[in-house]
Amino acid sequence: MTTQQQKPPVxxxxxxxxxxxxxxxxxxxxxxxxxxxxxxxxxxxxxxxxSFCGMSITxxxxxxxxxxxxxxxxxxxxIFAIGGAFALQNSILHWSSDHxxxxxxxxxxxxxxxxxxxxxxxxxxxxxxxxYQASRYHDYDxxxxxxxxxxxxxxxxxxxxxxxxxxxxxxxxFGLIHGDIWGALLLVGFLxxxxxxxxxxxxxxxxxxxxxxxxxxxxxxxxxxxxAFLTFGEGxxxxxxxxxxxxxxxxxxxxxxxxxxxIKVCSWIGWTRNLKVTPAxxxxxxxxxxxxxxxxxxxxxxxxxxxxxxxxxxxxxxxIAKISDYYQAKKRLLDMEKQKIADSYDNFExxxxxxxxxxxxxxxxxxxxxxxxxxxx
Ligand SMILES: [Zn+2]
Ligand SMILES: [Zn+2]
Numbered sequence: 001m002t003t004q005q006q007k008p009p010v011x012x013x014x015x016x017x018x019x020x021x022x023x024x025x026x027x028x029x030x031x032x033x034x035x036x037x038x039x040x041x042x043x044x045x046x047x048x049x050x051s052f053c054g055m056s057i058t059x060x061x062x063x064x065x066x067x068x069x070x071x072x073x074x075x076x077x078x079i080f081a082i083g084g085a086f087a088l089q090n091s092i093l094h095w096s097s098d099h100x101x102x103x104x105x106x107x108x109x110x111x112x113x114x115x116x117x118x119x120x121x122x123x124x125x126x127x128x129x130x131x132y133q134a135s136r137y138h139d140y141d142x143x144x145x146x147x148x149x150x151x152x153x154x155x156x157x158x159x160x161x162x163x164x165x166x167x168x169x170x171x172x173x174f175g176l177i178h179g180d181i182w183g184a185l186l187l188v189g190f191l192x193x194x195x196x197x198x199x200x201x202x203x204x205x206x207x208x209x210x211x212x213x214x215x216x217x218x219x220x221x222x223x224x225x226x227x228a229f230l231t232f233g234e235g236x237x238x239x240x241x242x243x244x245x246x247x248x249x250x251x252x253x254x255x256x257x258x259x260x261x262x263i264k265v266c267s268w269i270g271w272t273r274n275l276k277v278t279p280a281x282x283x284x285x286x287x288x289x290x291x292x293x294x295x296x297x298x299x300x301x302x303x304x305x306x307x308x309x310x311x312x313x314x315x316x317x318x319x320i321a322k323i324s325d326y327y328q329a330k331k332r333l334l335d336m337e338k339q340k341i342a343d344s345y346d347n348f349e350x351x352x353x354x355x356x357x358x359x360x361x362x363x364x365x366x367x368x369x370x371x372x373x374x375x376x377x
């Protein structure tokens with residue numbers, strides 16, 4: 001039996017959808033633009049529709065349903081369910097089931113549905129072009145919680161109808177109002193879908209190939225600011241794979257994570273609640289551990305390294321201890337503030353201790369940074 005014969009059968013419908021939409025987007029759209037042009041209203045609608053699809057996947061399918069990093073009201077879940085069908089990425093139930101397997105068995109070529117170890121093409125789109133998952137296609141056992149969500153089950157039942165309805169209906173309705181049905185179908189229908197597909201697919205392919213690994217090197221996931229820009233914040237994938245229960249992917253204020261901003265803003269109006277975050281000390285310790293591991297590996301290859309390895313070990317242990325001390329004190333202070341006793345005279349001494357712990361941690365962070373620079377430059 002040859003390798004070719006061993007491969008599962010080609011899913012011609014998927015091949016047709018991906019190739020026809022791609023061809024129309026790269027040939028039809030420029031030709032139409034050359035012949036008739038597109039105006040700003042059409043470009044704006046493209047951006048709005050692209051964002052609607054993208055965020056329904058990132059905030060809805062991914063951070064809400066697959067990982068349960070927050071809760072959302074029925075209206076927002078309904079909006080995400082419609083946007084997800086418009087994004088044409090299968091039902092919430094199916095997508096989440098695949099994604100939970102991806103996290104559980106990341107990089108395992110036999111189990112991870114889009115294992116990055118099988119290469120760029122496979123993890124990007126190849127995994128959907130053949131019937132690789134025939135044996136477990138309708139097995140949603142890992143999503144029993146989602147089966148209790150009426151909106152998830154409604155979308156799953158009527159997925160095909162919703163997908164066709166939104167993908168033709170929304171561009172058609174806009175074209176009708178705006179006065180250029182063909183232009184709308186090309187731009188908001190085809191180009192939007194192709195952009196939405198491939199940018200999302202980058203999270204399975206490029207975000208497991210290209211970028212840095214500040215938190216863990218135990219899987220292929222990478223942090224990549226450029227990909228975050230294309231994927232509504234999902235490019236911080238190294239962070240995401242280690243702290244998958246966090247509603248954020250980009251944790252710093254300057255990191256581009258509009259999905260996080262959307263979830264946060266929705267919490268202000270009561271549409272989302274119970275937003276989960278990883279404690280800051282755990283994040284900092286995980287990052288320090290990874291840095292420690294890297295420098296240790298680097299040093300162990302060098303001659304006469306005993307003194308340096310000892311110094312590295314000592315600085316690392318001091319950093320971890322000071323992080324623990326400071327965050328424990330911070331937690332106590334917050335509890336005291338809640339009970340409104342922080343200002344009382346009895347706690348004055350504790351607040352002084354807290355401030356000195358903070359200063360000692362800052363000093364240790366600087367020492368650690370200096371040590372890192374010594375070995376990375
Ligand atoms: Zn995930
Ligand atoms: Zn991943």
